[in-house]
Amino acid sequence: MNLDIEIKDIDKVEDYIKVTHYVIIDYIEKVNYKDILNDSRAKYIFYELIDEFKEIYSLLDRRKTLMATALLRNAYEEMMYIIAISEDNAIETSVNTKAGHFINYVTEKSEKIFGEAPTSKDIYKIYGYLSKLVHVTNLKEVASYVASEKNTSKIIAREMKCSLIFIEFLYLYFLSRKLNIDIELPTVLFTCIPFFELINLIQLVKESERKKEMLMSYIRNEESHKYLKVEARKVANELNKVSIVQKEQLMNNLPKINDLIRKCGYEEFVETVIKNDIY
Structure with missing residues (x-):
């Protein structure tokens, strides 16, 4: 995969996000449940x-963003359940057990399960972010409109894809620590995702002046909200400066990424992913 990433080349952004998703899933699929x-x-x-x-990824491709978000929240709860009972086989479960029980368990044991990162705050933060978007409120009504609005639907779907990849990688990272799996390739791919989130944020800023408060709900990192609270043009200039630095870092990493793809035997897999949907 010879990626030539340009800030304005959104198709390349989509390719990279797509490849990262498919590679992570391929690694996860190689794990047998009996192993954990x-x-x-x-x-x-x-x-x-x-x-x-x-x-979820398929739904986001079809711009079914709220449906995908609701399913992602459910998947996150299921992931917490799997992690919890893999750590403690004696953990109590019943028809009355709430999803929050497993999330609380994982957050309390986060350092043992994941090491220094992600923190318990990170783990709970993503759950709060997803819950905020799917609860039946006036916010959801407006969110539904914004997520389907022509000029913003692709941007929001792309942001949710990055959130999906964050959760997928969190799960793979857990499996790798549990089973001592080499995940160098998906890790390198994942560490470049923030650059593409930044590109997406730049696109979002340009569309956000009239509806920025609503659009902010879809940005996972609260630290990024400040970028949507000031004049769009000024912010776009600021973000472009940051993106230039991150782009340089990414371009320096691309030879390593391409070498890893070949080394890990994923060259044909990646080419197939870019050209087609393989599910």
Whole structure:
């Protein structure tokens, strides 16, 4: 895959996001549930989760953003359940057990499970972000309009794809620590995603002057909200300066990424992903 990334070349941005998603999923699919779970309680959910990740990406491709977000929130809860019972086989579950029980367990044990990053705050923050978007409120009504509006639907769907990849990689990272899996390729791909989120943010700023408060709801990182609170043109200039630095870092990494793709035997896989949907 010879990526030549340009700030204005959104198709290349989509290609990179797409490749990162598919590679992470391919790594996850190689794991057998018996490798991390001592009983069959979560066998169905273990395999269903992978299908849900695929379906979420497909929904976002079709701009079904709110539907995808609701499913992503559900998938995140299921992921927390799998992580929790893989860490503690004796953890209690019943028909009355709430999803928050497993999220609380994982956040409390986050350092043991994940190491220094992500933090417990990071883990709970993504859940709050997804919940905010799917709760039935006036916010959701307006969000539904904005997510389907022609000029912003692609931008918002792209932002949600980055959120999906964040969750997918979090899951893969957990599996890699649990099973000592080499995930150098997906890690290198994932570490470049913030650059593409920045490009997306630049696009969003240009569309956000009239509806910036609503659009802010879709940006996962609260630190980025400040970029949508001031004059769009001034912000775009500021973001462009940041993007130039990040782009230089990415361009320096592209030879390593392409070498890793070849080294890991993913060259044909990546070319197929770029040309077609492989699910």
